[in-house]
Amino acid sequence: MNNNPVKNIVIAGGGTAGWMTAASLSKLLGNAINVTLVESDHIATVGVGEATIPTLHLLHDLLGINEAEFMAATNATFKLGISFENWRDVDKDYIHSFGYLGRDCWACGFQHFWLKGLQKGWVSEIGDYCSEHLACRQGRFAVMPNQDRNHAYHLDAGLYAKFLQSLAYQHGCQRVEGKINKVNLCPEGGHITSLDLDNSKRIEGDLFIDCTGFKGLLIEEALHTGYDDWSHMLPCDSAIAVQTKTVGEPVAYTRSIARESGWQWRIPLQNRTGNGLVFCSKYMTDEEAIQTLLDNIEGEPINEPRVIKYKTGTRRKHWNKNCIAIGLSAGFIEPLESTGIHLFQRGIVRLLQMFPHTGINDSDIQEFNKQTEEEMLNIRDFIVLHYHLTERRDSDFWRYCATMEIPDSLTHRMALFKASGRIFKKAEELFGETSWVQVMLGQGLIPEQYHPIVDKMSDDELRAFLEKIKSHVAKKVASWPKHTDFINHYCPANDKDTREQQKMQA
Numbered sequence: 367m368n369n370n371p372v373k374n375i376v377i378a379g380g381g382t383a384g385w386m387t388a389a390s391l392s393k394l395l396g397n398a399i400n401v402t403l404v405e406s407d408h409i410a411t412v413g414v415g416e417a418t419i420p421t422l423h424l425l426h427d428l429l430g431i432n433e434a435e436f437m438a439a440t441n442a443t444f445k446l447g448i449s450f451e452n453w454r455d456v457d458k459d460y461i462h463s464f465g466y467l468g469r470d471c472w473a474c475g476f477q478h479f480w481l482k483g484l485q486k487g488w489v490s491e492i493g494d495y496c497s498e499h500l501a502c503r504q505g506r507f508a509v510m511p512n513q514d515r516n517h518a519y520h521l522d523a524g525l526y527a528k529f530l531q532s533l534a535y536q537h538g539c540q541r542v543e544g545k546i547n548k549v550n551l552c553p554e555g556g557h558i559t560s561l562d563l564d565n566s567k568r569i570e571g572d573l574f575i576d577c578t579g580f581k582g583l584l585i586e587e588a589l590h591t592g593y594d595d596w597s598h599m600l601p602c603d604s605a606i607a608v609q610t611k612t613v614g615e616p617v618a619y620t621r622s623i624a625r626e627s628g629w630q631w632r633i634p635l636q637n638r639t640g641n642g643l644v645f646c647s648k649y650m651t652d653e654e655a656i657q658t659l660l661d662n663i664e665g666e667p668i669n670e671p672r673v674i675k676y677k678t679g680t681r682r683k684h685w686n687k688n689c690i691a692i693g694l695s696a697g698f699i700e701p702l703e704s705t706g707i708h709l710f711q712r713g714i715v716r717l718l719q720m721f722p723h724t725g726i727n728d729s730d731i732q733e734f735n736k737q738t739e740e741e742m743l744n745i746r747d748f749i750v751l752h753y754h755l756t757e758r759r760d761s762d763f764w765r766y767c768a769t770m771e772i773p774d775s776l777t778h779r780m781a782l783f784k785a786s787g788r789i790f791k792k793a794e795e796l797f798g799e800t801s802w803v804q805v806m807l808g809q810g811l812i813p814e815q816y817h818p819i820v821d822k823m824s825d826d827e828l829r830a831f832l833e834k835i836k837s838h839v840a841k842k843v844a845s846w847p848k849h850t851d852f853i854n855h856y857c858p859a860n861d862k863d864t865r866e867q868q869k870m871q872a
């Protein structure tokens with residue numbers, strides 16, 4: 367399609383997506399390329415995106431990021447899962463933790479053993495068989511040598527972008543200040559040749575990464591790539607965000623509290639709490655949403671509530687001609703399972719794996735877009751599950767969610783789990799068996815059968831097996847320090863005011 371070698375990469379936009387891309391490409395491709403990032407000080411970043419999932423380790427390892435240094439620089443706390451409150455129904459809560467449940471066997475997951483235990487009345491809640499789940503509830507945390515790192519972080523988005531920016535500079539990335547006024551296209555092939563800025567600069571490049579946020583200045587406004595709208599199955603289209611002073615010790619999980627026409631997040635950092643209300647404008651006005659959020663926060667607000675509008679869905683192609691969309695420009699599922707930053711990182715790693723150093727060709731583009739689409743659809747289905755599989759009928763919003771049309775792929779997964787307790791994960795999928803099991807059980811879907819292999823164990827053997835796992839988990843978690851003590855020892859915030867606050871709380 368374009369046989370020019372790719373040497374000059376231009377990143378448009380300097381939010382989380384832009385700086386994450388800049389740090390990764392400049393560090394990992396080194397002298398083979400030149401990286402230039404263009405951003406405007408006069409166009410604000412969206413400024414949210416503070417809860418992550420454990421896959422962030424993969425990128426941080428590639429970038430050689432020291433965990434304690436990164437956490438101290440971004441006021442970060444640990445995250446072991448998400449607490450879903452009022453989702454199944456009002457006052458019915460569950461946790462989706464990042465850990466593994468019990469012990470699987472070759473034929474089936476742990477849930478099958480637990481299900482037989484449930485029928486016999488021998489088990490407690492499934493989270494008692496998972497260290498990360500129990501640690502959430504007990505406020506404990508530890509990073510053990512040789513242990514799976516099933517933890518993520520809550521971080522300050524602004525400080526994280528700065529942290530990545532300094533990494534990008536260390537590896538030769540250039541920043542150009544200016545507002546992009548025009549995207550110039552090649553008259554023959556229609557690919558992007560350069561960006562014109564409001565200060566009369568022209569930035570030329572071989573490959574352009576669109577990180578300009580929702581508007582998709584390059585991928586959509588210039589290349590008209592198209593957008594698949596998912597708002598009929600993910601109807602929330604607005605969010606209010608406000609930060610508050612911290613009250614009490616930070617918990618090691620994100621709180622997601624379902625409200626009348628959406629849900630509220632609470633993300634604890636070392637120095638403050640991030641709060642937000644995601645809602646559907648068809649059922650709630652901005653004013654009602656602000657009031658609902660302010661009525662349900664702990665601690666004094668430290669900024670004015672901000673309204674953010676969006677449309678859930680995905681760009682039809684994430685790679686179009688010589689432009690790749692990374693960040694909100696690529697689409698937005700919604701923040702319920704904190705998958706935004708994960709998707710940025712996947713786009714970056716995929717680009718590195720398929721880097722078109724000798725020229726851009728259609729087969730790379732097709733493969734990139736196919737893998738991205740599969741990944742997006744899996745995440746979309748998982749998020750839709752939370753809304754659809756609910757017993758709530760107490761508002762128009764929840765009645766809509768419970769009865770709305772859902773994708774066949776999700777209908778199939780729910781039917782399979784209900785009939786047999788089975789979940790199968792495909793290669794490009796993010797969410798595995800333990801995630802689906804925790805959310806389906808948490809939302810009230812109990813399988814009708816367990817796998818027959820469980821019956822190979824005698825009743826005594828099964829009871830002993832279940833008991834052993836549970837007591838091992840309880841003992842292990844009891845030996846971990848309190849989450850706050852661990853943070854204060856391992857990665858106290860660099861910021862002096864935050865450290866003073868921590869001392870007063872201790």
Ligand code: FAD
Nearest residue numbers: 379380381382383411412415417546579693694701706707
């Ligand atoms: P932006 O932050 O919007 O950055 C866009 C950049 O482009 C800015 O630097 C701007 O200056 C620049 N720009 C735009 N136009 C121009 C122009 N004409 N000229 C020059 N520069 C320009 N993700 C998670 O992983 N976890 C979460 O908990 C999470 N919560 C979210 C909650 C909400 C309500 C929303 C909307 C998103 C959330 N996300 C979350 C998704 C995502 O992580 C964040 O939104 C993230 O901050 C988006 O970054 P971005 O870089 O794509 O866009």
